[in-house]
Amino acid sequence: MNDQLLENFKTRLTATEASFKVMHRAPSNIALVKYWGKYDPQLPANPSISFTLSRAFTETLVFFEPSMSPKINLKFEGKAKPSFIPKVQSFIDRIKDYCPYLSGYSLEIETSNSFPHSSGIASSASGMAALAMAICSLEANLSGDKVDLKKASFLARLGSGSAARSIEGPLMSWGLHKDILGSSDLFATPFFEAHPIFNAYQDAILLVHKGVKSVSSTVGHNLMNNHPFAEQRFAQANENLARLLRVLRTGDLDDFIEIVELEALSLHAMMFSSTPSYILMQPGTLSIIQRIRTFRKETGIPVCFTLDAGANVHVLYPLENKEIVVDLIDNELSAFCE
Numbered sequence: 387m388n389d390q391l392l393e394n395f396k397t398r399l400t401a402t403e404a405s406f407k408v409m410h411r412a413p414s415n416i417a418l419v420k421y422w423g424k425y426d427p428q429l430p431a432n433p434s435i436s437f438t439l440s441r442a443f444t445e446t447l448v449f450f451e452p453s454m455s456p457k458i459n460l461k462f463e464g465k466a467k468p469s470f471i472p473k474v475q476s477f478i479d480r481i482k483d484y485c486p487y488l489s490g491y492s493l494e495i496e497t498s499n500s501f502p503h504s505s506g507i508a509s510s511a512s513g514m515a516a517l518a519m520a521i522c523s524l525e526a527n528l529s530g531d532k533v534d535l536k537k538a539s540f541l542a543r544l545g546s547g548s549a550a551r552s553i554e555g556p557l558m559s560w561g562l563h564k565d566i567l568g569s570s571d572l573f574a575t576p577f578f579e580a581h582p583i584f585n586a587y588q589d590a591i592l593l594v595h596k597g598v599k600s601v602s603s604t605v606g607h608n609l610m611n612n613h614p615f616a617e618q619r620f621a622q623a624n625e626n627l628a629r630l631l632r633v634l635r636t637g638d639l640d641d642f643i644e645i646v647e648l649e650a651l652s653l654h655a656m657m658f659s660s661t662p663s664y665i666l667m668q669p670g671t672l673s674i675i676q677r678i679r680t681f682r683k684e685t686g687i688p689v690c691f692t693l694d695a696g697a698n699v700h701v702l703y704p705l706e707n708k709e710i711v712v713d714l715i716d717n718e719l720s721a722f723c724e
């Protein structure tokens with residue numbers, strides 16, 4: 387099955403003598419059921435699902451210039467950024483079997499994020515997705531076909547796993563799951579069956595700790611190899627996704643909250659119990675979590691939290707509760723933020 391899918395992503399297209407310029411905006415995403423643990427080549431140990439973050443995005447302009455000796459130049463937020471080039475180069479090398487035409491172009495890349503640099507908001511998902519979309523636009527231009535969003539997700543995944551989910555929205559699942567028709571470990575697919583309440587769901591990102599994390603996601607994924615709870619965790623993620631899919635259809639917010647918070651805490655529990663163990667939460671992370679739970683109990687407002695692999699807290703709530711939740715953030719939670 388996968389072999390056939392992989393063949394479908396291959397092409398015989400080659401570079402032409404015309405240059406091509408394209409600009410793409412790709413959103414970041416926050417997982418509700420977490421991907422944690424992977425195997426080569428960048429395939430998930432369990433399926434995941436995420437909200438697409440429409441206001442946290444990367445914009446990337448790529449100028450493909452025909453060349454016999456291809457080079458990459460990159461500007462980040464208007465300034466030359468040679469330190470980003472090796473990551474882009476290794477991505478291009480990784481996808482060369484699927485995009486052979488790239489060997490005939492030099493790339494001038496200009497990229498920027500809608501969120502502050504080094505804020506702890508991961509830019510690899512939106513960054514890799516924007517670049518993959520630009521490459522798929524070049525491919526569409528060469529073939530005369532439409533941009534292949536499945537291939538864009540497939541390529542983005544090879545740059546950064548969670549980038550597979552940064553192609554469409556508002557909900558994207560990635561990884562084979564028995565309850566998702568057409569699901570695959572190779573690329574993400576949009577989930578269109580959600581209750582309308584989830585189409586305009588809100589996410590406020592509280593920056594508890596800015597800057598580079600002490601342990602990268604790559605190291606964290608690898609620590610799931612030989613982790614004593616790995617098998618239970620992968621089974622739990624599959625079950626939580628099955629439950630969450632039902633909840634996303636019905637709009638039951640109590641169950642939504644229960645699953646989403648459990649997933650966030652289970653992700654961090656894997657970090658606490660790996661060898662070596664590590665902690666990415668900060669005291670402020672816990673204070674915010676406690677305060678959100680107390681507020682929910684006192685008011686009945688369906689606000690909850692999730693976490694990615696860091697100290698920052700994503701506060702999730704329905705659009706209709708925006709005013710009261712923004713007050714909570716401004717008056718109480720912001721005290722724990724950098």
Ligand code: PMV
Nearest residue numbers: 417420421546547548603695
């Ligand atoms: O895509 P990566 O390798 O940065 O891993 C992302 C892992 C989490 O953000 C913690 C979970 C997820 O599913 O996005």
